[in-house]
Amino acid sequence: MAGISQQRVKICLVLCLVGIVSASTYSTSSSSTTSSGTSSNSLLNPLFYAIKCPQALGTIKTLVNNAVAKEPRMGASLLRLHFHDCFVQGCDASVLLADTATFKGEQNALPNANSLRGFEVVESIKAVLERQCPGVVSCADILAVAARDSVVALGGLGWSVGLGRRDSTTASFSGANSDLPSPFLNLDGLIAAFQKKLFTPNEMVALSAGAHTIGSARCLLFRSRIYNESDIDSTYANQMRAHCPKVGGDSNLSPIDITTKHVFDGAYYTNLINKKGLMWRFHGHPATLAHSPARRVRSEKCAAE
Structure with missing residues (x-):
């Protein structure tokens, strides 16, 4: 093969x-x-x-x-x-x-x-x-x-x-x-990686978060978050643990957007506000994200044009 x-x-x-x-x-x-x-x-x-x-x-x-x-x-x-x-x-x-x-x-x-x-x-x-x-x-x-x-x-x-x-x-x-930005970067690291390519922080949000409203992630990349972090919805974390054991299953896939995993929409932003981010957490008041200019960035930014 x-x-x-x-x-x-x-x-x-x-x-x-x-x-x-x-x-x-x-x-x-x-x-x-x-x-x-x-x-x-x-x-x-x-x-x-x-x-x-x-x-x-x-x-x-x-x-x-x-x-x-x-x-x-x-x-x-x-x-x-x-x-x-x-x-x-x-x-x-x-x-x-x-x-x-x-x-x-x-x-x-x-x-x-x-x-x-x-x-x-x-x-x-x-x-x-x-x-x-x-x-x-x-x-x-x-x-x-x-x-x-x-x-x-x-x-x-x-x-x-x-x-x-x-x-x-x-x-x-x-x-x-x-x-290429690592999935383990913190906010400052992500902003720096995108600024290197002349993207603003708002555009980084559209790319790094918005584009992840579709697709899947390997257990290896989010295991630490669902087992060790507290800033995550407990019911959501338990759902993700069912497909990602503490040991083994590194390549098991889970949808990054559990709400509408095969639909390109804004659900991933809502999930972040509700502490259902698979690999990232949202810091700040919900209104900050809901009304951020990044929500209005045209979808072509997600294709890195």
């Missing part, structure tokens, strides 16, 4: 590299390229593929919808995949570059190893697009659009995604280890 998975990732790597050529040859006026191969976000254009591959967005949406319908958790996985890509060296698909004998990518960095999912969905999307319009759509754009479509498929609001990213030929194992 591992061999098949590695083969798939290698196939995706080859296909994604095609996107580097496609984006650069398609337009030299609509985007500029950084040293890592990514496009300047200020020059991205939602209509980038309108002429060369007009069916691109529809194809991505259909395949994302199919994947999420088959497994709702995949929506959160695709959103997280895009986030873990963008937070290292920009939204450049570097997270898709697999390790080789002479290349060390980001997939085996501590925050990603045995954790990131959705590679096969990206691969299937890229394969279909290559048949429809060879050498045009970059994997970086696929990740960005798939993240948006995953949110919409789970009930969230849509947004216009700027397109024209170029796929990177580099990756940063050290950057993935140092820059």
Whole structure:
């Protein structure tokens, strides 16, 4: 099974590299390229593929919808995949570059190893697009659009995604280890991690809390909270203990938002106020969170655009 998975990732790597050529040859006026191969976000254009591959967005949406319908958790996985890509060296698909004998990518960095999912969905999307319009759509754009479509498929609001990213030929194992926020960071640590990427504290709340209204977490990441901390609803803690024993079961999954685990909504904020945060607690008066500008941050922030 591992061999098949590695083969798939290698196939995706080859296909994604095609996107580097496609984006650069398609337009030299609509985007500029950084040293890592990514496009300047200020020059991205939602209509980038309108002429060369007009069916691109529809194809991505259909395949994302199919994947999420088959497994709702995949929506959160695709959103997280895009986030873990963008937070290292920009939204450049570097997270898709697999390790080789002479290349060390980001997939085996501590925050990603045995954790990131959705590679096969990206691969299937890229394969279909290559048949429809060879050498045009970059994997970086696929990740960005798939993240948006995953949110919409789970009930969230849509947004216009700027397109024209170029796929990177580099990756940063050290950057993935140092820059991706740890689930064990306290508030100051989270704020610092997001400020490094020029996000405000309000935007950090939208990303770090809001996006976790979907998805699951491993027992290993929240065991200490449900057994050792007092600032948590006791009934909720007991519910979580049923799937997360004190010893063993490290990989057992529990929904981060127990209220509407497969719906992209604001329930996670309400859960925090009610002391039902799986990995985080809320400090302050409930009105602070309920009326915070972070509640009004547009949902595209959750895709790290």
